[in-house]
Amino acid sequence: MAASGHVTTSPDPARALELLSHSPIFGGAAPAALRPLAALGRFRTLRRGDVLFRSGDILETLFLVSSGSVRVYRVVRGGTRELTLHVEGPRQLVAGASVFGGDDPAPAHAVALQTPTEVLCLPAASVREQVFGTPALAAAVIAALARRQAELLARLEELVFSELGERLAVYLLDHAAAPHALPPNSDLAALLGTVPELVSRKLGEFYRLGLIELERRQVRVLDRAELERLAGRRGR
Amino acid sequence: MAASGHVTTSPDPARALELLSHSPIFGGAAPAALRPLAALGRFRTLRRGDVLFRSGDILETLFLVSSGSVRVYRVVRGGTRELTLHVEGPRQLVAGASVFGGDDPAPAHAVALQTPTEVLCLPAASVREQVFGTPALAAAVIAALARRQAELLARLEELVFSELGERLAVYLLDHAAAPHALPPNSDLAALLGTVPELVSRKLGEFYRLGLIELERRQVRVLDRAELERLAGRRGR
DNA sequence: GGCGGGCCTTGACCCAGGTCATGGTGTTCG
DNA sequence: CGAACACCATGACCTGGGTCAAGGCCCGCC
Numbered sequence: 244m245a246a247s248g249h250v251t252t253s254p255d256p257a258r259a260l261e262l263l264s265h266s267p268i269f270g271g272a273a274p275a276a277l278r279p280l281a282a283l284g285r286f287r288t289l290r291r292g293d294v295l296f297r298s299g300d301i302l303e304t305l306f307l308v309s310s311g312s313v314r315v316y317r318v319v320r321g322g323t324r325e326l327t328l329h330v331e332g333p334r335q336l337v338a339g340a341s342v343f344g345g346d347d348p349a350p351a352h353a354v355a356l357q358t359p360t361e362v363l364c365l366p367a368a369s370v371r372e373q374v375f376g377t378p379a380l381a382a383a384v385i386a387a388l389a390r391r392q393a394e395l396l397a398r399l400e401e402l403v404f405s406e407l408g409e410r411l412a413v414y415l416l417d418h419a420a421a422p423h424a425l426p427p428n429s430d431l432a433a434l435l436g437t438v439p440e441l442v443s444r445k446l447g448e449f450y451r452l453g454l455i456e457l458e459r460r461q462v463r464v465l466d467r468a469e470l471e472r473l474a475g476r477r478g479r
Numbered sequence: 480m481a482a483s484g485h486v487t488t489s490p491d492p493a494r495a496l497e498l499l500s501h502s503p504i505f506g507g508a509a510p511a512a513l514r515p516l517a518a519l520g521r522f523r524t525l526r527r528g529d530v531l532f533r534s535g536d537i538l539e540t541l542f543l544v545s546s547g548s549v550r551v552y553r554v555v556r557g558g559t560r561e562l563t564l565h566v567e568g569p570r571q572l573v574a575g576a577s578v579f580g581g582d583d584p585a586p587a588h589a590v591a592l593q594t595p596t597e598v599l600c601l602p603a604a605s606v607r608e609q610v611f612g613t614p615a616l617a618a619a620v621i622a623a624l625a626r627r628q629a630e631l632l633a634r635l636e637e638l639v640f641s642e643l644g645e646r647l648a649v650y651l652l653d654h655a656a657a658p659h660a661l662p663p664n665s666d667l668a669a670l671l672g673t674v675p676e677l678v679s680r681k682l683g684e685f686y687r688l689g690l691i692e693l694e695r696r697q698v699r700v701l702d703r704a705e706l707e708r709l710a711g712r713r714g715r
Numbered sequence: 716g717g718c719g720g721g722c723c724t725t726g727a728c729c730c731a732g733g734t735c736a737t738g739g740t741g742t743t744c745g
Numbered sequence: 746c747g748a749a750c751a752c753c754a755t756g757a758c759c760t761g762g763g764t765c766a767a768g769g770c771c772c773g774c775c
């Protein structure tokens with residue numbers, strides 16, 4: 244179901260163990276507890292746009308990002324809009340809630356955002372067994388899920404109650420510390436919960452106000468203080 | 480921190496065990512595992528408006544609703560708006576994510592919605608110890624958190640992408656199967672993510688369309704089919 | 716070189732939802 | 746009984762955000 248087509252896949256217990264033991268979730272566990280998991284892991288290499296899983300899939304695999312990044316998103320409004328829930332980078336878990344939370348189908352899609360993106364695939368059943376039987380691991384997983392939930396809550400609350408300008412300012416502050424190539428407006432729109440046209444307008448507005456420099460999709464923050472004022476206020 | 484003032488509080492291990500073993504979260508555990516918890520529990524009786532905890536509190540207590548209901552909500556927009564995240568009835572957990580997810584401060588307020596509301600208070604440390612040490616319990620708690628997260632996601636997504644009319648229709652279908660006394664418009668507004676004025680208007684509109692009967696805050700659904708059409712469409 | 720497609724930008728327009736202010740209708744309590 | 750209070754209803758108005766359509770720029774490809 245989740246696995247599709249012809250992709251590079253390979254075991255590598257040593258690297259898997261390395262990755263597991265440096266991840267925030269499994270990092271706290273004794274290597275002895277992780278070794279059996281590492282032995283079962285398979286690395287998989289993806290290119291931008293490659294699908295990890297789709298909404299509705301029954302997931303029998305837990306993913307841990309090794310390099311690159313994975314976008315987790317939902318399709319809403321009868322397919323007319325996408326909402327990016329989070330973007331996971333190295334050492335982060337994808338599909339944690341679904342794998343641990345019973346056999347409910349995945350509530351979101353996941354695709355690779357960069358080429359290449361490498362993920363470690365772990366069989367769900369074994370992970371569950373290992374995790375539930377190891378109190379320290381169980382605690383870590385629960386803590387991670389709880390934290391994820393808090394983040395999600397903050398993000399969506401921001402979506403509901405803040406204005407687009409605020410959200411865009413937050414994004415720019417978070418991602419454009421260094422001069423930076425902006426993702427396509429359609430990606431930004433999915434992230435900010437709006438449509439490409441409005442992203443374009445707001446960016447233009449910020450530019451006109453002298454808050455950012457914008458040249459061929461390269462942005463640089465010029466007036467950090469003012470952006471922070473715009474972002475700040477409510478929320479964070 | 481969480482406990483405030485002069486409230487009725489009392490142990491009752493037999494009832495506590497009864498409640499624990501019938502709750503969705505702890506129900507799967509062997510009574511032997513629950514007995515120590517039950518012995519530590521204290522029942523507390525609240526009246527409408529009584530505070531269980533506030534956003535920012537460090538929670539050292541897990542709550543299980545015994546009777547009545549508890550509203551969990553966030554205050555946003557610099558205090559000008561409230562957003563009800565969920566309303567928990569009997570056998571449901573309150574503050575699960577905070578208690579299990581490390582020592583982060585609570586992200587929301589919780590108050591009793593009815594008079595009387597009775598909750599079972601369990602010391603967080605003992606619960607954690609018990610849960611993490613019992614694989615079946617750990618699995619159940621994780622599953623419950625994951626499910627909660629999915630619900631939250633669906634709720635907030637609905638808030639972002641659906642119109643007020645849809646949300647109100649959903650509410651009416653869910654809560655007004657039998658003729659039913661509507662909560663104050665301000666409560667509804669917090670639940671639906673809007674302001675009382677708009678609730679008033681929409682209710683009036685539904686009434687004028689002959690979808691509901693509305694007499695002194697008593698509602699009855701007249702045209703279920705049409706309401707379902709309004710609610711349906713996108714989302715659920 | 717020129718044609719076509721993807722993406723960005725911009726203008727015109729529309730509308731749901733929010734704000735503010737006013738007046739009505741209980742209900743409670745001195 | 747009547748004043749005070751809380752909640753509800755409704756009108757006027759404003760505005761952020763969404764939609765649609767037209768046009769421009771860039772790039773790859775035939």
